[in-house]
Amino acid sequence: ETGIDAWLRYAPLSSSVTRGHLNSFPNHIVALNATKDGPLSSAASELQKGIKGILGLNLGVSSSQKSCSAQKTIVVSTLDSYKSACGKLPPKLDLIQDGYWLSTKGESVQIIGQNERGALYGAFQYLSLLGQGNFSQVAFASNPSAPIRWSNQWDNLNAGTAAHGSIERGYGGVSIFFENGYVKKDLSRVPLYGRLLASVGLNGIVINNVNADATLLNETNLEGVKRIADLFRPWGVQVGISLNFASPQVLGELDTFDPLDETVIKWWTDKSNRIYELVPDFAGYLVKANSEGQPGPLTYNRTLSQGANLFAKAIEPHGGIVVFRAFVYDQLNETDWKADRANAAVEFFKDLDGQFDSNVLVQIKFGPIDFQVREPPSPLFVNIPKTPVSIELEVTQEYLGQQCHLVYLPPLWQTILGFDMRANGRQSYIRDIVTGKTFNHKLSGYAGVINIGMNDTWIGSHLAMSNMFAFGRLAWNPQADSQDIVEEWTRLTFGLNRDVVSAIVSMSMKSWPAYEDYSGNLGIQTLTDILYTHYGANPASQDNNGWGQWTRADSKTIGMDRTVSNGTGNAGQYAKDVAHMFEYTQTTPDDLMLWFHHVPYTFKLHSGKTVIQHFYDAHYAGSATAQTFPTTWKSLEGQIDAERYKEVLYRLTYQAGHSLVWRDAISEFYRNLSSIPDQLNRVRNHPHRIEAEAMDLSDFTIVDVDPTECASKYK
Numbered sequence: 001e002t003g004i005d006a007w008l009r010y011a012p013l014s015s016s017v018t019r020g021h022l023n024s025f026p027n028h029i030v031a032l033n034a035t036k037d038g039p040l041s042s043a044a045s046e047l048q049k050g051i052k053g054i055l056g057l058n059l060g061v062s063s064s065q066k067s068c069s070a071q072k073t074i075v076v077s078t079l080d081s082y083k084s085a086c087g088k089l090p091p092k093l094d095l096i097q098d099g100y101w102l103s104t105k106g107e108s109v110q111i112i113g114q115n116e117r118g119a120l121y122g123a124f125q126y127l128s129l130l131g132q133g134n135f136s137q138v139a140f141a142s143n144p145s146a147p148i149r150w151s152n153q154w155d156n157l158n159a160g161t162a163a164h165g166s167i168e169r170g171y172g173g174v175s176i177f178f179e180n181g182y183v184k185k186d187l188s189r190v191p192l193y194g195r196l197l198a199s200v201g202l203n204g205i206v207i208n209n210v211n212a213d214a215t216l217l218n219e220t221n222l223e224g225v226k227r228i229a230d231l232f233r234p235w236g237v238q239v240g241i242s243l244n245f246a247s248p249q250v251l252g253e254l255d256t257f258d259p260l261d262e263t264v265i266k267w268w269t270d271k272s273n274r275i276y277e278l279v280p281d282f283a284g285y286l287v288k289a290n291s292e293g294q295p296g297p298l299t300y301n302r303t304l305s306q307g308a309n310l311f312a313k314a315i316e317p318h319g320g321i322v323v324f325r326a327f328v329y330d331q332l333n334e335t336d337w338k339a340d341r342a343n344a345a346v347e348f349f350k351d352l353d354g355q356f357d358s359n360v361l362v363q364i365k366f367g368p369i370d371f372q373v374r375e376p377p378s379p380l381f382v383n384i385p386k387t388p389v390s391i392e393l394e395v396t397q398e399y400l401g402q403q404c405h406l407v408y409l410p411p412l413w414q415t416i417l418g419f420d421m422r423a424n425g426r427q428s429y430i431r432d433i434v435t436g437k438t439f440n441h442k443l444s445g446y447a448g449v450i451n452i453g454m455n456d457t458w459i460g461s462h463l464a465m466s467n468m469f470a471f472g473r474l475a476w477n478p479q480a481d482s483q484d485i486v487e488e489w490t491r492l493t494f495g496l497n498r499d500v501v502s503a504i505v506s507m508s509m510k511s512w513p514a515y516e517d518y519s520g521n522l523g524i525q526t527l528t529d530i531l532y533t534h535y536g537a538n539p540a541s542q543d544n545n546g547w548g549q550w551t552r553a554d555s556k557t558i559g560m561d562r563t564v565s566n567g568t569g570n571a572g573q574y575a576k577d578v579a580h581m582f583e584y585t586q587t588t589p590d591d592l593m594l595w596f597h598h599v600p601y602t603f604k605l606h607s608g609k610t611v612i613q614h615f616y617d618a619h620y621a622g623s624a625t626a627q628t629f630p631t632t633w634k635s636l637e638g639q640i641d642a643e644r645y646k647e648v649l650y651r652l653t654y655q656a657g658h659s660l661v662w663r664d665a666i667s668e669f670y671r672n673l674s675s676i677p678d679q680l681n682r683v684r685n686h687p688h689r690i691e692a693e694a695m696d697l698s699d700f701t702i703v704d705v706d707p708t709e710c711a712s713k714y715k
């Protein structure tokens with residue numbers, strides 16, 4: 001298996017699982033009032049396809065209203081159509097937009113969506129149960145936690161080059177949307193992607209990089225965006241795009257991009273009108289402005305909210321929204337001890353609260369810096385209560401092993417989603433803030449930077465797809481259990497064999513803690529190369545850079561002092577209770593100690609260990625866990641198809657090896673810096689080691705390695 005079907009393989013169940021269930025199984029599908037090529041039609045054809053695959057049964061589809069109450073039928077419908085054709089549904093349902101009711105009780109199955117999209121989600125849920133061999137009688141309603149559940153793709157157009165669309169921080173091949181500066185002719189992967197998104201309840205996608213290319217707005221490309229939107233529509237996935245703030249000027253049509261200039265306002269209004277002519281259900285704009293070299297309103301001394309509102313007004317008559325990213329920061333001077341990039345979002349946005357138009361959503365990365373292996377939640381979540389917000393998570397493993405390491409991310413995401421920010425001294429979990437509950441906003445939700453590409457595995461590695469699956473599941477229900485999610489994913493992706501399921505689930509659940517252990521500990525950040533690749537151990541690059549991701553390590557001490565009393569004041573950006581907790585080492589949890597405090601290597605943690613000994617022990621423990629992965633995987637040989645068995649084994653073997661490189665690089669770096677030996681004397685030079693390129697090689701060639709951090713001596 002190549003992986004192209006991901007978790008929607010609909011693999012046949014064995015007869016021992018289906019025994020006793022096939023005779024009574026429905027023999028017909030009724031789809032009531034399905035819009036042509038809409039989500040309800042997709043639901044019906046998906047049910048047909050899934051049931052054929054899983055159970056080997058061929059079911060016909062009809063639209064006959066008479067069949068509502070017929071026995072052995074699967075009825076798939078919207079709530080309104082169901083009510084008018086078939087009467088009431090017991091019990092009274094409380095469905096919100098995109099929600100569904102699924103009942104397998106009795107002799108027929110009801111899949112009823114609040115809208116067509118909901119019906120499609122219900123159909124996928126039913127197929128997931130069947131695919132897991134679960135024939136139990138269920139009857140439940142399910143609603144999403146928030147209306148915005150979007151994929152963000154960072155695909156480039158590569159205009160002016162002969163390149164296939166590259167993907168920023170993408171590790172699964174080239175773009176499925178773009179090449180050579182234009183939307184591709186062959187968009188055959190788009191509906192397959194739409195199907196994957198819909199199957200886990202995701203309802204929108206931004207198709208191009210936040211570092212946006214203005215040429216996406218030329219007429220040829222806008223017609224291309226229309227073609228893409230037409231292919232996503234049957235899956236209930238609405239399309240949006242990232243904007244380049246300076247587009248009118250970059251495209252050579254105006255000599256300004258000042259958001260208050262009349263010609264600029266007209267330019268964006270016309271452009272938006274044209275987009276809605278082509279794509280009437282266009283989702284909206286995503287904007288990265290005044291960040292990392294991107295243009296923005298500050299050039300004209302206009303505020304970020306004035307910038308956001310420019311687009312909001314242009315798109316409002318069409319019902320679109322503007323997602324404005326809070327990832328705005330300036331280059332910082334490393335020698336300025338009070339400078340702190342973690343403060344930037346609050347500094348830029350706090351005073352703008354209340355100044356954004358009502359169709360603007362501010363999208364906040366989960367932590368204050370940048371998708372590190374451990375961060376506290378961004379303090380911005382409690383600083384702009386009048387503004388709707390969404391949370392940005394990264395499914396693509398930019399700092400977290402770039403799909404070459406197994407790192408199952410939901411436990412990290414849930415650490416953030418389950419964090420109580422204590423807004424106004426009251427319980428306020430991040431999950432309640434991003435679903436709009438805490439501050440009472442309708443607009444709210446989740447963005448996942450997914451970055452799939454043309455690779456058959458979609459994302460670059462078979463096992464990494466559990467993160468995409470889980471992102472959808474958590475956006476639907478942020479309190480769903482991480483382990484249950486990966487169990488479901490594994491059964492659908494690799495089958496019901498218990499050994500296979502328990503091995504993959506156990507490796508997945510151990511993987512984030514292991515990666516944290518062998519990369520950066522105690523909140524010191526991931527310690528990857530920060531200058532460019534964001535991959536591989538490079539603690540030295542974490543200081544002396546303008547990016548503000550610093551460890552502030554010297555020969556005696558380490559960590560960023562973010563206290564109010566002595567440091568950058570970042571702890572004070574949190575609400576009172578949380579600020580108080582982070583202000584003192586006594587109350588800061590160990591795993592964020594170096595995020596908030598600058599302490600000696602000999603500082604004693606709550607665990608009783610010193611910081612430096614924790615580093616050593618964690619690195620040995622984490623890499624020891626990674627050593628077990630290939631062994632665990634090998635125990636599954638013959639129980640998984642050969643292709644995926646081999647490909648996963650290759651990656652896990654690489655990870656086991658690379659975790660040793662990490663272990664030794666970090667342990668030796670800090671031993672050398674601190675001159676404090678490991679109590680267990682493990683951290684030392686390795687005279688027995690031989691560089692591969694120093695060996696007599698047969699069947700191997702020495703090559704330069706890029707990124708250089710991935711090999712010793714760059715070879």
Ligand code: BDP
Binds near residue numbers: 211288534
């Ligand atoms: C950083 C990425 C960079 C993105 C940026 C962003 O390295 O590629 O453009 O975030 O989110 O993490 O805008």
